[in-house]
Amino acid sequence: MLPSTTPPSTRLPSTVGASVEDGPTAEPFGHPSDTFDVEPPYVPDAAEIAAVEKFDDRFLDRELSWLRFNQRVLELAENTSLPLLERARFLAIFASNLDEFFMVRIAGLKRRIAxxxxVRAASGLLPREQLEQLWTGSRELMERHARVFNEQVIPDLRDQGIEIVRWSELDREEQKICKKLFKERIFPVLTPLAVDPAHPFPYISGLSLNLAVVVRHPKTGTEHFARVKVPQTFGRFVPLGNQRFVPLEDVIGEHLKKLxxxxxxxxxxxFRVTRNEDLEVEEDDAENLLKALEKELLRRKFGPPVRLEVEESIDPKVLDLLVSELGVSSEEVSRLPGPLDLRGLHSIADLPREDLKYPTFVPTTHFQLAEVESAxxxxxFDSVxxxxxxxxxxxxxFATSVQRFVEQAAADPHVLAIKQTLYRTSGDSPIIDALIDAAEAGKQVLVIVEIKARFDEQANIRWARKLEHAGCHVVYGLVGLKTHCKLSMVVRDEPDGIRRYTxxxxxxxNPKTARLYEDLGLLTADTAVGEDVAHLFNNLxxxxxxxxxxxxxxxPDSVRDGLVSQIHAEIANHQAGRPSGIRIxxxxxxxxAIIDALYxxxxxxxxxDLLVRGICALRPGVPGLSETIHVRSILGRFLEHSRVFWFVNDGDPLAWIGSADMMHRNLDRRVEVLVRLPEGPNVGAVGGLLDLAFSPGTIAWELDSAGEWHLNEGDVHLQERLIELQRRRR
Structure with a gap:
């Protein structure tokens, strides 16, 4: 629940509604256009441009900034004031984050170098310079990650009666349990692959955990190399009873003679290999987009390797063989204390030990949607x-608001049509089920499914086909653009005419991530917003x-220029002595372009004031450039995911929320939407949320001009305070 404040009224300057045609990202202050339906966006003069551009090192490197973000995640795992199993979960999140970084960002740099x-990045670094610094930084973080696990979390878990042990630490009874498990369940699914003149080096799939095995013929003395893949169908850590666990590869390694x-x-x-798993799909023929993507998904698992992780105890000859056969350089090898692949710590974090987790939290129904003396x-629709x-x-x-909105629309005989965007959703999504019910009931249902949502492509293809078979109109968005906006519209026939609810x-x-991600959403029957959303769906x-x-x-038409224009409106307000200020x-x-406007x-x-969870390329606190800019980052039990753009606007604040981050991909290659909150208490509520986030007493990391983040000495946890406020309102 948002904190409440007294809401000032809002108004929208004419410049904010300006639109431009698609254009490149090279212009430092946005994209000028020849035709406008309203006043064109602000274009700075030469003096203003020069005042900023004289600082040629004004941009921090985005890739290095991402590493700093994942370092903050690791610092949560190091924080002994957090519940122990939550620290274990942050170790798993760190590992998963880093995998994706290598699969996409490092792979992209390697591709550009090859x-x-x-071309220099905005930070001034060449791709090879970026890659060298990223490898140095990521290697340090991987080693630190392993140390935190082995030297801090493992001992702390042991003190709480939870033990992750290696094979040599098992007692005889536990070894019998593992032997039985191996014989009955693990052995049947293992496939040893030998390497010899008749058997070429096997393909190693990305992110799989493997055993590099050396065996010798007892009569000839000939040595052979073989690879055994650790099956992903079993849990990462084998339960032994009494909250003791052993890594699965230890069980397999001890029984290799059976293989x-x-x-x-x-x-x-x-050992473990990370591959380039980013997709490149040609969209020239929109009809074949689905088939082209499916073909590319098959090709993904054969992407070139970008990282080789090995246990530090590996034999040098075995390592040389892996390096040679996989085609990786020595710089791409990470030697780490075992066990590798700590993504599996999620299973440990899920143990039923509530005393070692965050206190149980149950979302409540928004007070404007809550039941009143009735089951x-x-x-x-009546409330909205x-x-x-x-x-x-x-x-x-989420279940009693957004989900109920779609479900009631599907069941309501007065609803004529439902239009919905889907970027990511859960495997058992009630949203999907409701849309299918609506189509089967004869309603017009349009679903914009983004089948190019990274790493969810296969799932979205499956949902697209299921929706089509149910009679929904399924569209894959616009060629060349990802549809990332979060929109749902219901068209309802009411006594006073057709009304749109959005x-x-x-x-x-996604009902599952809605319990873990912090997000904002507006349910409204505002006529102007409804007409805008209807036009946008027609575009899509x-x-x-x-x-x-x-x-x-x-x-990609108006987000950048609209925000830049509003930033310059705040400049004009300040220069005229009127109230001004920006919070994002x-x-x-x-x-x-956005950063230069903020400068x-x-x-x-x-x-x-900027609250940035992940990457920030803006350099705050630089004399003569950014002395009034402050950047914070808040991480915690929920992933801070909402996007808010707040302008003081001469005392009548403007608040926008939406799907767009301030990145090239969002502003130029995606369909994103920001909505201005209509006048009323909601504008003040968002202001109260930002007041709390930027309060000096709120715990947060703060960014300095050198690009380093420092945790402040606050005593207020933002998310815990919001949970407390929610409980008070029950």
Missing amino acids: AGVA FPGMEVLQAHT KPVDV RRHDVLLHHPYDS HIGTGNY SGISRNTTYDGLLVA KANSIVDE LASQAGVSV
């Missing part, structure tokens, strides 16, 4: 018709190219 693309009868097993070492759920509802997940229940959010329509499903909206900013909450701030605001004396 192609001879030597190689008649041979002497000399060595066994675990019957509130009519969402009377007042806008600003949702704050996970504090406000939900615009900052997070995915048809061939129209309407780019102007009354209450929305829509990428986002996952990442990288876009040079100009700071040079003019405007106060700028």
Whole structure:
């Protein structure tokens, strides 16, 4: 639940609704256009540009900034004031984050280097310079990660009666349990692959855990190499009873003689390969997009390797063989204390030890949607018709708000149509089920499924086909753009005519992540917003190219320029002696045009507060450039995911929420939506949330001008305070 404050009224300057045509990202202050339906976006003059561009090192490197973000995740695992199993979970999150970073960002740098693309990043670094620094930084973090696990978390778990042990620490009874498990369940699924003249070196799939085995023929003395893949169908850690666990590879390693009868097993070492798993899909033929993506998904697992992880005890000859056969360089090898692949710590964190976890938290129904002296759920349409509802997940229940909105629409005989975007959703999504029910009931159902959502492509293809078979109109968005906006619209036939109800959010329509991700969403029957969303859905499903909206900013046409124009409006307010100020909450701030506009605001004396969970390429606190800019980052039990853009606007604050981060991909290659919150208490509520986030007493990391993050000495946990406020309102 959002903190409440007295809400000032809001108004929208004419410049914010400006739109531009698609363009490149090279212009430092946005994309000028020749035609506008309203006043064009602000374009700085030469003096303003020069005042910023003289600071040629004004951008921090985005890739290095991401490493700093994952370092903050690791610091949570090191924080002994946090519940122990939550620290174990943060170790797993760190490992998963780093895997994706290598699969996408490191792989992309390697691809550019191989192609001879030597374009400097905005930070001034060449791709090879970036890669060298990233390898140094990531190797340090991987080693630190292993130390935290082995030297801090493992002993602390042992003190609490939870033990992760190696084979040599098992007692006789536990070894019998493992022997039985291996014989009955593990052995049947293992496939040893030998390497000899008749058997080439096997393909090693990305992120799989493997054993490199050396065996010897007892008569000839000939040594052979073999690979055994640790099956992912079993848990990462084998339970032994009494909350004791052993890594699965230890169980397999101890029973290798069963796999190689008649041979002497000399060595066994675990290793793991990370591959380039980013996709490149040609979209020239929209009809074949689905088939092209499926073909590319098959190719993904054969991407070139970008990292080889091995246990530090590995035999040098075995390592040389792996390096040679896999085609990795020595710089791409990480020698680490075992066990490898700590993503599996999620299973340890899930143990039923509530005393070692965050206190149980149950989202509550938003007070404007709560049942009143009745077991019957509130009519969402009746509530939204009377007042806008600003949702704050996970504090406000997703199930009794957004999910109920779609489910009631599917069952309501007065509803004529439902239109929905889906970027990521859960495997058992009630949203999908409701859309299918609506289509089967004869309602018009349009679903924009983004089948190129990274690492969810296969799942989204499956949902797209299921929806089509149920009679939904399924569209894959616009060629060349990912549809990332979070929109749901219900068209309802009411006594006074057709009315549109819309939900615009900052997070995915995923009931599972809605319990873990912090997001905002607006449920409204506002006519202007409804018309804007209807036009946008027509753009996504048809061939129209309407780019102007009354209450929305829509990428790639108007988000960047709309925000830059509003930033310059704050500059004008400050220079005229009127109240001014800018506050932005986002996952990442990288876009040079937005950053340069914020630098100009700071040079003019405007106060700028930024709350950035992940990457920040802006350099705060630089004399003459960014002295009034302060950057914070908050991490915790919930993933801070909402995007908020707040402008003081001469005392009548403007608040926007939406799906767009300040990155090139979001502003130029995705369909993103920001909605201006209509006048009323919701504007003040968002202001109260930002007040709490930026309060000096709130615990947060703060960014300095050198790009380093430092944890402050606050005493207020933002998320715990919001949970406390929610409990008080029950």
